[in-house]
Amino acid sequence: xxxxxxxxxxxxxxxxxxxxxxxxxxxxxxxxxxxxxxxxxxxxxxxxxxxxxxxxxxxxxxxxxxxxxxxxxxxxxxxxxxxxxxxxxxxxxxxxxxxxxxxxxxxxxxxxxxxxxxxxxxxxxxxxxxxxxxxxxxxxxxxxxxxxxxxxxxxxxxxxxxxxxxxxxxxxxxxxxxxxxxxxxxxxxxxxxxxxxxxxxxxxxxxxxxxxxxxxxxxxxxxxxxxxxxxxxxxxxxxxxxxxxxxxxxxxxxxxxxxxxxxxxxxxxxxxxxxxxxxxxxxxxxxxxxxxxxxxxxxxxxxxxxxxxxxxxxxxxxxxxxxxxxxxxxxxxxxxxxxxxxxxxxxxxxxxx
Amino acid sequence: xxxxxxxxxxxxxxxxxxxxxxxxxxxxxxxxxxxxxxxxxxxxxxxxxxxxxxxxxxxxxxxxxxxxxxxxxxxxxxxxxxxxxxxxxxxxxxxxxxxxxxxxxxxxxxxxxxxxxxxxxxxxxxxxxxxxxxxxxxxxxxxxxxxxxxxxxxxxxxxxxxxxxxxxxxxxxxxxx
Numbered sequence: 001x002x003x004x005x006x007x008x009x010x011x012x013x014x015x016x017x018x019x020x021x022x023x024x025x026x027x028x029x030x031x032x033x034x035x036x037x038x039x040x041x042x043x044x045x046x047x048x049x050x051x052x053x054x055x056x057x058x059x060x061x062x063x064x065x066x067x068x069x070x071x072x073x074x075x076x077x078x079x080x081x082x083x084x085x086x087x088x089x090x091x092x093x094x095x096x097x098x099x100x101x102x103x104x105x106x107x108x109x110x111x112x113x114x115x116x117x118x119x120x121x122x123x124x125x126x127x128x129x130x131x132x133x134x135x136x137x138x139x140x141x142x143x144x145x146x147x148x149x150x151x152x153x154x155x156x157x158x159x160x161x162x163x164x165x166x167x168x169x170x171x172x173x174x175x176x177x178x179x180x181x182x183x184x185x186x187x188x189x190x191x192x193x194x195x196x197x198x199x200x201x202x203x204x205x206x207x208x209x210x211x212x213x214x215x216x217x218x219x220x221x222x223x224x225x226x227x228x229x230x231x232x233x234x235x236x237x238x239x240x241x242x243x244x245x246x247x248x249x250x251x252x253x254x255x256x257x258x259x260x261x262x263x264x265x266x267x268x269x270x271x272x273x274x275x276x277x278x279x280x281x282x283x284x285x286x287x288x289x290x291x292x293x294x295x296x297x298x299x300x301x302x303x304x305x306x307x308x309x310x311x312x313x314x315x316x317x318x319x320x321x322x323x324x325x326x327x328x329x330x331x332x333x334x335x336x337x338x339x340x341x342x343x344x345x346x347x348x349x350x351x352x353x
Numbered sequence: 354x355x356x357x358x359x360x361x362x363x364x365x366x367x368x369x370x371x372x373x374x375x376x377x378x379x380x381x382x383x384x385x386x387x388x389x390x391x392x393x394x395x396x397x398x399x400x401x402x403x404x405x406x407x408x409x410x411x412x413x414x415x416x417x418x419x420x421x422x423x424x425x426x427x428x429x430x431x432x433x434x435x436x437x438x439x440x441x442x443x444x445x446x447x448x449x450x451x452x453x454x455x456x457x458x459x460x461x462x463x464x465x466x467x468x469x470x471x472x473x474x475x476x477x478x479x480x481x482x483x484x485x486x487x488x489x490x491x492x493x494x495x496x497x498x499x500x501x502x503x504x505x506x507x508x509x510x511x512x513x514x515x516x517x518x519x520x521x522x523x524x525x526x527x528x529x530x
Contacts, residue, residue, distance in 0.1 A: 044443065052432070052492025072443045092444045114442070302484075306438045310445050313435060314452035317459065317506065320529075336437070336482070344483045352487040353432075353439065 035062040036079040036087060036097060043091070044072030050350045065108075066351075068096040071115065083122070090116040090202070094303055100130065100292035101285035109292060112155075113303045116148040116202045121162070131157075134300045135227060136168035136183040148202045150209035151311070152220045153185035153227060153304045156202070158195050169230060185304075186226025210311075217312055217324060221331035224305060228335050231297040232342050238293060239346070242286040249279045294346035301339045305332065402496035404515030405468055410500050413513065413521045418460035422450040430494055434512055434525030437480030439488055456506070464503045471497035471512060478510060479527050494524045 038045075038061050045057040048068040057077060063069055069077055071093045079087040089095050093115025100107050108129040110119065119131065121143050131138040131147050133155035138145070143162030149155045157166050158180040165174050166181055171188035173181055180195045213220035252275050260268035309332060316325040344352075403409045417425045429446040432439050440446065453459055476489035478499065494514030498521070502509050507529025515521045 048441070052488070054432075070442060073447065092442060094442065302439065303441065306440055307445055307448070309438050310435050310440055310449050311452065314449045315455075317453060318456040340482060349487045349491060352484055353492045 035064050036081040036085070037062055038077060039080050039086075040076075040078040042076040043074035045075045045077045045089075046070045046072075050353070052353045063097055065097050065099050068094055070094050085122070086120045088118040090118075093117060096299070098132075098292060098295060099288055101289045102127070104281070104285060106285070106288070111296075111299060112147045112149050113299045114149050114151065114307070116146065116206075118144070118146040120144045131164075132296070133183070134224075134296075134304050135185040135187075136166050136189065138164045138166045140164050146202070148206065149304075150206045151304070151307050152209045152213035153224050153300065154209050155183045156200075156205055157181050157183070158200055160197075184223060185300075186223045186230065213308065214311065214315070217308070217328040218331060220308065221305075221328050221335070224300065224308070225331055225335050228297060228300055228305075228338065231293055231300065232338055234293040235290065235297065235343060235346055238286065238290040242283070242290050245279065245283040245286045249276070249283045252276045252279055290346060294343055295351065297339065297343045298347060298351065301335065301343070305335055308332075402498070402515045403519050404496045404498040404513045404521040405470060407465060407468060409515070409519075409521050410468055410498075410513060411465055413523065414460055414463050414465065414502060414511075417523065418463065422447065422454045425450040425454070428520075428522050430514060430522045430524045432488075432492065433523065434479055434485075434488065434527070436527050437482050437485055439484055459506055460502075460504055462505060466501040466503055466508070467499075469499050471499045475499060479512075479525065494522075497524070 038057050038059050041057050041059060046054050046069070047057050047061060047063060048054045048070055050066060054070070057069065063079060069079070069089050071077060071089055071091050073091055075089075075091050075093075077089040079089070081087070087095070087110070094113040095115070095117050096109075096111040096113065098109035098111055100109050105127050107127045109132050110117070110129055111132040113134060119140070121128070121140055128140050131140060131145065133147060133149045134153040135149075135155045136157070138147070138157055141163050143164055144160035145162070145164050146158045146160070147155065148158075157164060157175060159175045159177055161177045163174060163176050165172055166183065166189050168183045169186065169188045173189040173192055175181055175192055178195050178197070179192050180200065181192045182190045184190070256268055256271050256276055259271045308328075312325055312328055316322050319325070413428060417428055420428070426443065426447040426449075429450070431443055431446055432441045433446060434440070435449065440449075471489070471493060473486075473489045473493070476485040479485050479489075494512075496515040498513045498515070500511040500513050502511060509526060509528030510530055511523060512525030513521045514524045
């Protein structure tokens with residue numbers, strides 16, 4: 001009889017173990033299921049896999065979570081995810097697939113750091129994705145929307161159909177079809193405006209934003225610093241929450257081991273389901289959310305502030321003592337110090353290059 | 354591309370071969386010398402990557418100086434470094450060269466001071482930052498080489514790599530230092 005109970009214990013434990021293992025396995029599988037595939041490419045289109053590994057994109061290639069599509073001056077790409085989402089990446093664009101968590105669920109992030117990306121979502125399974133730029137984030141519902149990010153970190157959202165909620169610096173504006181909005185870095189969304197079909201020249205808008213930043217680099221850097229600091233604040237707010245959740249998880253795992261010794265395998269798995277697994281999910285969500293904000297800061301620092309630096313340094317190469325350049329340099333160094341001190345430790349080497 | 358060193362050596366060898374017909378006594382000695390010269394040339398050419406050959410590096414600097422912004426951007430690899438920045442797009446390279454070309458004579462009379470292979474520990478020469486450390490540890494281009502040049506704008510440090518059709522390309526620049 002005793003032997004039979006032990007076998008039953010072992011079977012129940014094994015079953016629970018398999019369920020738990022499958023549940024954990026589902027996390028990367030879910031990400032895999034969300035790969036986007038290239039269905040068309042033209043000109044220079046690369047996929048950045050991280051660790052400096054960059055390859056030319058070929059039709060049929062996947063873009064996975066954490067990877068970026070980088071198009072050159074004449075590059076253009078179309079991606080599809082299943083039959084419900086299509087993504088068009090315009091020339092001179094950096095587009096990245098990422099993930100975060102909100103309200104206890106994983107949420108996909110589509111980041112347009114520079115350039116222009118058009119999205120068409122038909123049927124969204126589960127949580128709708130976040131569309132992110134250096135200055136704002138947007139939630140979508142059955143939508144066609146074009147998102148453009150300029151060299152100064154400003155973004156433009158233009159909705160063709162459906163609706164989009166654009167959020168920046170704690171303020172949210174809802175856009176309906178044929179409406180658009182501009183968001184400057186470090187500021188709440190501006191006034192929304194009506195858009196006539198084909199009425200916006202995105203390259204012209206990008207050029208105008210670029211000219212504004214060249215004219216007053218210190219003001220542009222100051223706006224970016226505000227935005228950067230708000231991202232740092234998010235990271236600093238989430239880091240202790242993640243640390244606490246990790247500590248609890250370790251404690252509960254220790255408790256689970258003791259329960260196994262005292263009460264057997266069945267009790268252990270019951271404890272796991274009730275106490276450990278929810279903490280594993282919580283800890284995982286806290287981790288990816290923390291990563292999301294740290295990567296947002298990295299993206300702003302690398303692509304927007306980096307491009308500003310190269311533009312100004314090369315413009316002032318014969319006049320490096322110019323007060324305009326020196327003022328920019330001072331702000332630039334301040335942002336870099338904050339990045340090195342508060343963001344780097346949240347990122348892996350693979351994420352840095 | 355014809356390198357001055359190669360051309361000069363070829364003439365010397367031809368002249369040596371002509372002399373051997375007129376003076377058979379010294380023929381074997383001259384042949385040996387010519388063979389040794391040839392060997393030195395070929396071993397020299399094959400052992401050094403294109404990014405570390407002074408003539409190739411000088412040629413790159415000359416082409417960056419004489420070409421327009423587009424030509425210079427074509428000779429610039431991405432990702433590339435500017436001081437402590439890692440620039441990821443070809444537009445960054447184009448923007449940089451469009452601006453640099455407005456500063457007349459930036460690379461005119463540039464003199465190559467030194468050419469040394471780049472190693473991961475060299476990251477501090479660009480910037481003592483985590484970004485630069487990771488780039489030098491994980492993402493250095495093929496045959497990475499540090500080149501110091503002196504220009505009328507001051508001294509610059511270039512990161513050069515050698516992967517495009519035997520011509521080195523620019524993968525980074527810091528300066529004036």
